[in-house]
Amino acid sequence: MSTNGSIDQIIDDLAFLDEWEDRYRYIIELGKELKPIDDAERSQQTKVRGCASQVWLISESNDDTPPRLAFRGDSDAHIVRGLIAILFRLYSDKTASEILKIDARDVFHRLGLDEHLTPQRSNGFVSMMKRIQNDAIHAMVPEQA
Numbered sequence: 001m002s003t004n005g006s007i008d009q010i011i012d013d014l015a016f017l018d019e020w021e022d023r024y025r026y027i028i029e030l031g032k033e034l035k036p037i038d039d040a041e042r043s044q045q046t047k048v049r050g051c052a053s054q055v056w057l058i059s060e061s062n063d064d065t066p067p068r069l070a071f072r073g074d075s076d077a078h079i080v081r082g083l084i085a086i087l088f089r090l091y092s093d094k095t096a097s098e099i100l101k102i103d104a105r106d107v108f109h110r111l112g113l114d115e116h117l118t119p120q121r122s123n124g125f126v127s128m129m130k131r132i133q134n135d136a137i138h139a140m141v142p143e144q145a
Contacts, residue, residue: 007090011110020116024079031081034088037074046073050127052120053077055084057128059135066095069139071132079117083125086111087132096136104129 010030017023037046041058048055054076061067071088075081090107091099108114108125117125 007107010086010089014111027082028078030085031078034081034085037072048128048131051124053080055080055128057131061139067139068093068095069136080124087128091132096140099136100133
C-alpha cells in the first residue's frame with residue numbers, strides 16, 4: 001500500500017474487506033504512510049477549520065504550466081490521517097482545473113464513508129475537501145493573469 005497509488009486502488013481494496021473494522025484499520029494504515037509535517041507548519045494558516053480533530057493542510061505547486069498541486073498534511077486523529085491520505089490520492093499531482101472538476105463526494109460515497117463515518121468526521125472530510133478546492137482556486141489566479 002503506497003500513497004502514490006490511485007483512488008481506484010483504495011476503492012478496490014475497501015471493497016475486498018468485508019468488515020468495517022478491517023476497513024477502518026486499512027484507512028488508519030493509509031494515514032500512517034503520510035510524511036510528518038514540521039511543528040512550525042502546524043499554524044493557524046495551515047489549520048483546516050470545520051474539523052473536530054486538529055487538521056493541518058499545506059498546498060504546494062510546481063513550476064509546470066499550468067502548475068500541478070501537491071499536498072502535505074497531518075492530524076491528531078488516526079482515522080482522520082487516513083482520510084487525509086485518501087484526499088491526497090484523489091487530488092495530488094493535478095492542475096487546479098482538474099481538482100475543481102473532481103466530485104469528491106461521489107468518491108466519498110463509493111468508498112462507503114458516507115454511511116460509516118460519524119457526522120463530525122464526515123463534516124471534517126468535506127471541510128478538508130473544500131480547503132483543497134479553495135487552494136486550487138487560489139492557484140489558478142496566476143494562470144489567468
